[in-house]
Amino acid sequence: MAKTLDKVEVLTVGVGWTGGIIAAELAKQGVQVVGLERGKPRSTEDFQHVHDEYRYAIRYELMQDLSRETITFRNHRDERALPMRQLGSFLLGEGLGGAGVHWNGQTWRFLPYDLQIKSKTDEKYGPDKLGADYTLQDWGITYDELEPYFYKFEEMAGISGEDNPNGAPRSKPYPTPPMKETPITQRFKDAANNLDLHPFHIPSGNLSESYENPDGQTVYQCQYCGFCERFGCEYGAKSSPNVTVIPTAQDTGNFELRMHANVTELVYDGGKVTGVKYVDLQTGDEFIQPADVVVLTSYVMNNVRLLLNSGIGRPYDPETGSGVIGKNYCYQILPGANGFFEEEKFNTYMGAGSLGAAIDDYNGDNFDHSDVNFIHGGVATITQTGQRPINNNTVPNGTPNWGQEFKSQSIKYYHRVLSVGAQGASIPHRDNYLSLDPDYKDIFGQPLLRMTYDYTEQDRNLHDYLSEKCAEIVKEMGADTVEPREISDHYSIVPYQTTHNTGGVIMGGDPETSAVNNYLQMWDVDNLFVVGSSAFAHNGGYNPTGTVGALAYRAAEGIMKFREENGQLVTARHSSKKV
Amino acid sequence: MAENEERSTMSRRRFLKNSSYVAGGAIGGGFLGTFLGRDLLRGTQQNSNGENSVNDFNRALMHFTRQSDFELLSAAVERIFPADDNGPGAIELGVPFFIDHQLAGSYGHNDREYMQGPFYPGSDFQGYQTRLKRHEVFDVGIKGIEEESRKEFDSSFTGLEGDQQDQILQKFQDNDVALKGVTSSTFFELLRSATLEGAYSDPLYGGNGNMKGWLMKEFPGSYMSYIEEIEEEEFINKEPQPLRAHIVSE
Ligand SMILES: Cc1cc2nc3c(=O)[nH]c(=O)nc-3n(C[C@H](O)[C@H](O)[C@H](O)COP(=O)(O)OP(=O)(O)OC[C@H]3O[C@@H](n4cnc5c(N)ncnc54)[C@H](O)[C@@H]3O)c2cc1C
Numbered sequence: 001m002a003k004t005l006d007k008v009e010v011l012t013v014g015v016g017w018t019g020g021i022i023a024a025e026l027a028k029q030g031v032q033v034v035g036l037e038r039g040k041p042r043s044t045e046d047f048q049h050v051h052d053e054y055r056y057a058i059r060y061e062l063m064q065d066l067s068r069e070t071i072t073f074r075n076h077r078d079e080r081a082l083p084m085r086q087l088g089s090f091l092l093g094e095g096l097g098g099a100g101v102h103w104n105g106q107t108w109r110f111l112p113y114d115l116q117i118k119s120k121t122d123e124k125y126g127p128d129k130l131g132a133d134y135t136l137q138d139w140g141i142t143y144d145e146l147e148p149y150f151y152k153f154e155e156m157a158g159i160s161g162e163d164n165p166n167g168a169p170r171s172k173p174y175p176t177p178p179m180k181e182t183p184i185t186q187r188f189k190d191a192a193n194n195l196d197l198h199p200f201h202i203p204s205g206n207l208s209e210s211y212e213n214p215d216g217q218t219v220y221q222c223q224y225c226g227f228c229e230r231f232g233c234e235y236g237a238k239s240s241p242n243v244t245v246i247p248t249a250q251d252t253g254n255f256e257l258r259m260h261a262n263v264t265e266l267v268y269d270g271g272k273v274t275g276v277k278y279v280d281l282q283t284g285d286e287f288i289q290p291a292d293v294v295v296l297t298s299y300v301m302n303n304v305r306l307l308l309n310s311g312i313g314r315p316y317d318p319e320t321g322s323g324v325i326g327k328n329y330c331y332q333i334l335p336g337a338n339g340f341f342e343e344e345k346f347n348t349y350m351g352a353g354s355l356g357a358a359i360d361d362y363n364g365d366n367f368d369h370s371d372v373n374f375i376h377g378g379v380a381t382i383t384q385t386g387q388r389p390i391n392n393n394t395v396p397n398g399t400p401n402w403g404q405e406f407k408s409q410s411i412k413y414y415h416r417v418l419s420v421g422a423q424g425a426s427i428p429h430r431d432n433y434l435s436l437d438p439d440y441k442d443i444f445g446q447p448l449l450r451m452t453y454d455y456t457e458q459d460r461n462l463h464d465y466l467s468e469k470c471a472e473i474v475k476e477m478g479a480d481t482v483e484p485r486e487i488s489d490h491y492s493i494v495p496y497q498t499t500h501n502t503g504g505v506i507m508g509g510d511p512e513t514s515a516v517n518n519y520l521q522m523w524d525v526d527n528l529f530v531v532g533s534s535a536f537a538h539n540g541g542y543n544p545t546g547t548v549g550a551l552a553y554r555a556a557e558g559i560m561k562f563r564e565e566n567g568q569l570v571t572a573r574h575s576s577k578k579v
Numbered sequence: 580m581a582e583n584e585e586r587s588t589m590s591r592r593r594f595l596k597n598s599s600y601v602a603g604g605a606i607g608g609g610f611l612g613t614f615l616g617r618d619l620l621r622g623t624q625q626n627s628n629g630e631n632s633v634n635d636f637n638r639a640l641m642h643f644t645r646q647s648d649f650e651l652l653s654a655a656v657e658r659i660f661p662a663d664d665n666g667p668g669a670i671e672l673g674v675p676f677f678i679d680h681q682l683a684g685s686y687g688h689n690d691r692e693y694m695q696g697p698f699y700p701g702s703d704f705q706g707y708q709t710r711l712k713r714h715e716v717f718d719v720g721i722k723g724i725e726e727e728s729r730k731e732f733d734s735s736f737t738g739l740e741g742d743q744q745d746q747i748l749q750k751f752q753d754n755d756v757a758l759k760g761v762t763s764s765t766f767f768e769l770l771r772s773a774t775l776e777g778a779y780s781d782p783l784y785g786g787n788g789n790m791k792g793w794l795m796k797e798f799p800g801s802y803m804s805y806i807e808e809i810e811e812e813e814f815i816n817k818e819p820q821p822l823r824a825h826i827v828s829e
């Protein structure tokens with residue numbers, strides 16, 4: 001029998017960036033918040049022996065324990081979905097700080113075009129640019145409305161950056177100056193300038209100088225140690241929830257953190273959510289934690305799964321296009337080009353997770369799409385994140401991947417390859433969605449989340465285009481051999497791509513086609529907020545977390561409003577066409 | 580706030596302590612030649628073969644029960660990562676011991692992975708789907724290599740010429756060998772990636788013997804900071820540092 005605990009005002013399911021931001025913002029204003037996090041506690045003290053590629057980058061020490069729960073995956077609806085038995089394509093976070101502990105820190109704002117992608121695309125290119133199978137939607141909020149929240153996130157995290165002529169307009173400069181210029185970033189910028197593009201430094205959550213944020217938390221200066229993404233920072237120099245919002249919440253005395261607390265279900269009475277059920281993973285004890293407001297901050301997979309397993313919201317049906325939970329799952333495509341340099345060696349083993357340079361000339365609607373058969377684009381970057389030897393063995397095409405020739409070539413080119421890669425936007429398609437798996441269960445006997453996902457024509461066309469553009473830059477950088485990347489026949493769950501999963505509980509202006517309003521409040525359940533990239537109506541051409549952070553600040557404001565006003569915070573705009 | 584202050588003082592103290600790692604690092608090539616022949620760490624010894632090894636006591640078997648299987652594994656990984664002009668191969672680097680030890684632990688037993696049934700073969704895009712755990716996959720795979728060698732060349736794998744061994748391994752990679760419970764390409768990919776992991780992981784795991792994997796690749800291992808060097812135009816070849824250097828005696 002689950003033990004029922006005393007009611008709390010607000011609880012978050014998961015304590016990563018989103019849970020931490022909600023906790024800090026509410027606790028600062030005197031609200032009692034409980035954070036339920038299923039993983040371990042961890043802080044800078046735990047990262048003093050972290051420079052171990054095998055343990056952290058290959059065996060994924062800081063990421064989700066899949067023996068308890070994973071997802072199942074298939075490319076198409078007519079296939080049997082099978083469990084993702086090992087981490088690969090994306091690396092799910094687990095433990096205090098979530099994936100914010102081991103992210104790179106590249107911190108972007110989605111473009112004004114992104115937030116109104118449907119109207120702006122239709123307006124400029126007509127309503128049939130992609131066809132009806134692409135379930136493109138506006139986000140129910142404009143960039144101007146969201147701008148202050150972007151800054152809140154950047155100011156809290158101390159982001160180091162500089163002006164980007166093709167980026168979203170800013171009301172204030174970045175809180176800290178950009179990261180260092182290196183021969184590699186300089187080489188990219190020179191080439192981009194020669195091609196009449198507009199290069200700039202990647203906005204970075206690895207800070208260029210020590211910074212005290214408005215909450216009094218200090219993030220230290222990055223040392224370019226080369227063990228950043230997939231690792232925790234041994235200096236507290238990578239902005240993470242653990243060195244910012246979590247201590248801020250704790251300092252108020254209004255935040256109670258419960259670790260090893262795995263939420264299995266939301267308690268739903270058909271009108272509102274009265275609390276959650278969770279299991280203490282160390283004792284096996286079950287609890288019901290009642291709350292006035294429940295905030296799902298457990299990343300895309302669990303945000304969607306907990307709703308479906310608790311019977312909340314209308315599940316998406318790809319056959320009819322009706323329903324919303326699980327709809328518009330998007331990911332990312334990774335066009336790019338490798339350049340091999342015969343005469344030069346670069347210090348590629350040094351670096352930081354967000355050290356690099358970028359161009360936005362091929363992102364969003366920054367170029368005309370009238371004559372191409374796709375929309376959107378992506379940021380193209382060169383990064384210097386610290387290449388470690390197990391994971392980095394790039395060899396020219398046609399080289400075998402073992403044996404003497406492989407050994408020689410992989411050693412020869414280890415410091416002689418520079419790549420330019422793009423983060424291609426991912427446009428929703430009716431066949432790409434999330435649902436419950438009919439067969440596979442987690443350790444508690446609850447259905448796993450099932451992902452049905454494959455590349456679309458839009459993805460392939462955009463991929464070809466961006467790979468070619470990246471190749472032009474690499475060539476201009478002076479590479480002796482340039483090899484553009486090709487997209488695989490189907491999306492594969494095996495090789496790492498990005499942990500930029502989005503959608504499933506999308507925001508919008510119309511409850512028929514979206515799950516949450518622009519405060520990330522569920523249309524169907526007033527006291528339930530679902531926060532994270534699950535709210536993205538499509539995935540833009542950048543890493544997601546700058547936008548996720550902005551939405552979390554917006555949601556925190558919504559929760560404060562809800563405590564005063566109750567009910568829905570936004571008036572629904574019903575489309576004439578019911579689906 | 581007291582707690583806050585304490586945290587930042589600690590971080591600063593640690594920062595200062597850590598910065599001592601920054602020192603050193605010569606510019607230009609030459610470490611490979613300089614260091615291959617001698618020990619990089621206190622406490623290392625030469626073993627009877629004249630090889631450098633940090634500690635001989637853990638060069639014993641945790642997973643394999645028959646030395647012949649271990650020798651087959653050794654021969655196979657040496658073909659994947661052979662000794663050549665660049666430097667030592669998998670055997671000298673200790674890769675077979677690395678793999679044996681990993682198979683005995685959480686890697687070999689897929690501890691943090693989803694291993695509930697039902698099991699189906701799956702498409703090429705769905706990843707690992709065998710019910711066998713890695714240690715079982717290796718057992719099945721090594722037995723399969725031996726059988727295939729006898730079938731193809733009428734000889735034990737360890738008795739074959741290098742290019743014959745390659746032919747056998749290639750068949751495994753191409754999924755041309757039927758194994759029980761797992762595809763031969765799944766086994767080969769595990770073997771291939773474990774070989775690279777053993778060659779290039781921190782020497783604490785028993786591979787990358789005397790950091791010679793890193794020396795070959797000119798990877799300096801674990802340094803705490805490159806802030807003073809990141810802007811340099813020249814390639815900087817640094818003496819590698821293992822994680823052991825992080826154990827500070829206070
Ligand atoms: C290697 C890597 C590099 C990345 N680099 C970048 C980058 O450069 N830029 C960028 O923008 N983004 C990057 N990301 C993505 C970024 O890390 C995420 O967008 C961000 O951390 C998501 O925050 P979140 O709070 O939504 O989710 P998470 O950080 O995943 O937090 C969710 C938390 O909820 C917990 N949880 C889940 N289910 C339950 C449950 N049922 N009960 C209790 N707790 C639960 C989890 O344990 C987890 O701690 C990267 C990710 C990875 C893995």
Ligand code: SF4
Nearest residue numbers: 222223225228233352
């Ligand atoms: S590169 Fe910088 S931010 Fe990243 S882990 Fe190293 S010191 Fe920390």
